[in-house]
Amino acid sequence: MAYFRKRGTKWEYRIKFTNQKTGLPDETSKGGFKSKTEASLAAAKAQLELEYYGFLPDGNELVETYFGKWMETYKKPNLKPITYSVQERNVRLNILPRWGKKKMKQINRNEYQEWINELKEKYSEGTVRRIHSIFSCAMNDAVHEFNILRENPVQRIKIPKDRDKVKKIKYFTKIQLKSFLEYTRPVKNAKYKASMQYLALFTLLSHTGLRIGEALALKWDDIDLDKKTLVVNKTLVYPLNSTPYISTPKSKTSGRSIKLDETTIKILKKHRLNQKEVILMYKNYKAAREDIIFHQHDGRWLRTNVVREYFKEVCKRASIPILSPHALRHTHAVHLLEAGANIKYVSERLGHKSVKITADTYLHVTEKIEDDALSLYEQYVQK
Structure with missing residues (x-):
């Protein structure tokens, strides 16, 4: 059920529902609408999403905050120390400087693909794939484990190929x-x-x-x-x-x-x-x-x-x-x-x-x- 109220010159909706993640009563609200009709349309869309997904995503969390929790909860206990240190370094030196201050919901496929293309100018194809793998894995867990996103925004990304596919190894005669x-x-x-x-x-x-x-x-x-x-x-x-x-x-x-x-x-x-x-x-x-x-x-x-x-x-x-x-x-x-x-x-x-x-x-x-x-x-x- 949606409820509406006018606050100054703007309208706000409030929806009460049972959160399927917790099984507890919950509610969500959003304001800033110019009219009640506009608020009603937005509320109807939110209700449809609630009926389909059972929860509303919380994409307002900063990427750096999310990655901190994700690394501590899902990576540190399950990786060898040396593997964890490599992934932590990639997050700290490559991912967070570019995405850390953005909100999770602000990550979009086009901007991400541009970033991957930029990385390829700096790193080998293998290194870029490893960085992308960390990022995509984190986004998958944001969808399926943390329930703060509805879909992984960096799926089906194309990693530019190395121009020289054959890496010449170094050895002694x-x-x-x-x-x-x-x-x-x-x-x-x-x-x-x-x-x-x-x-x-x-x-x-x-x-x-x-x-x-x-x-x-x-x-x-x-x-x-x-x-x-x-x-x-x-x-x-x-x-x-x-x-x-x-x-x-x-x-x-x-x-x-x-x-x-x-x-x-x-x-x-x-x-x-x-x-x-x-x-x-x-x-x-x-x-x-x-x-x-x-x-x-x-x-x-x-x-x-x-x-x-x-x-x-x-x-x-x-x-x-x-x-x-x-x-x-x-x-x-x-x-x-x-x-x-x-x-x-x-x-x-x-x-x-x-x-x-x-x-x-x-x-x-x-x-x-x-x-x-x-x-x-x-x-x-x-x-």
């Missing part, structure tokens, strides 16, 4: 990798010159394709040197200016068992013995905590940023392209494929979610393999 590993040992005036830790770490990365976090989380009981196998069941997360912690692998397929080659086995055996020698040799060099394989001089996990810096120094010494430790993962994959390894085997060894990811990532290599296979076929049928 066989000659470059050999040179890199030769220059990995500490230089003459290094603080812990006797340590061969980085040789062991970089050999392991380049011969297994492990992610840096997976390697730094390893303990000695994760490796069976007799059976020549390594188990990946965790990863080290080292947030900037925060305490490091052990987390589950990146995805379900990231957990895996890897076969080790003879060279890697020999290096790891030497490293295990070398760890004990270094501890005896240097007074301030402590034993590793929790029996971890790679560690700082104080026994704590080796820092990822320290590894990256040392990696760059080795590249400079070896006079090869200055890449990042992740390049060793790509290097291992490329060398396997070039050696003729089955792409499904490579995909499982790397812990990819699917063979398609492997094929797309190493497209230039897989194309070469296809060309070589076709050449062999042509030679065969022409005999």
Whole structure:
């Protein structure tokens, strides 16, 4: 039932109803109409919406207020800390500066699409998709969980494609990798010159394709040197200016068992013995905590940023392209494929979610393999 009253020169309507969200009596009102007829028409529309939806949306809340509640209620309890920190950063640095002071009901598809197009000028397609995914997920929950919107205003948005669809990966050739590993040992005036830790770490990365976090989380009981196998069941997360912690692998397929080659086995055996020698040799060099394989001089996990810096120094010494430790993962994959390894085997060894990811990532290599296979076929049928 709608009620009307005149306030000064303007008319106002008031509607009483049972809120289907709470099951309790509720009411809504709106004023500022020039005539009672105008107020009656607006009230009739509101009543139809109430009968259909059972509630009236409250879109007056600021986007920044809503996102604060949404992140705390729906994201923080259900995401890994590192994943949450990435999403929180995207909300804080990309979404809120543009939309924070707007009301939820003011978000419209056209303006949002323009913003997405602007983001694409700054970020890659993948990054824009991640930002849009966060925003759209929040809007879906605004509809279905918070009931403050009736529909998601950012549905069916088009993300501009990268002009260069093939991202060129960076890796070392066989000659470059050999040179890199030769220059990995500490230089003459290094603080812990006797340590061969980085040789062991970089050999392991380049011969297994492990992610840096997976390697730094390893303990000695994760490796069976007799059976020549390594188990990946965790990863080290080292947030900037925060305490490091052990987390589950990146995805379900990231957990895996890897076969080790003879060279890697020999290096790891030497490293295990070398760890004990270094501890005896240097007074301030402590034993590793929790029996971890790679560690700082104080026994704590080796820092990822320290590894990256040392990696760059080795590249400079070896006079090869200055890449990042992740390049060793790509290097291992490329060398396997070039050696003729089955792409499904490579995909499982790397812990990819699917063979398609492997094929797309190493497209230039897989194309070469296809060309070589076709050449062999042509030679065969022409005999």
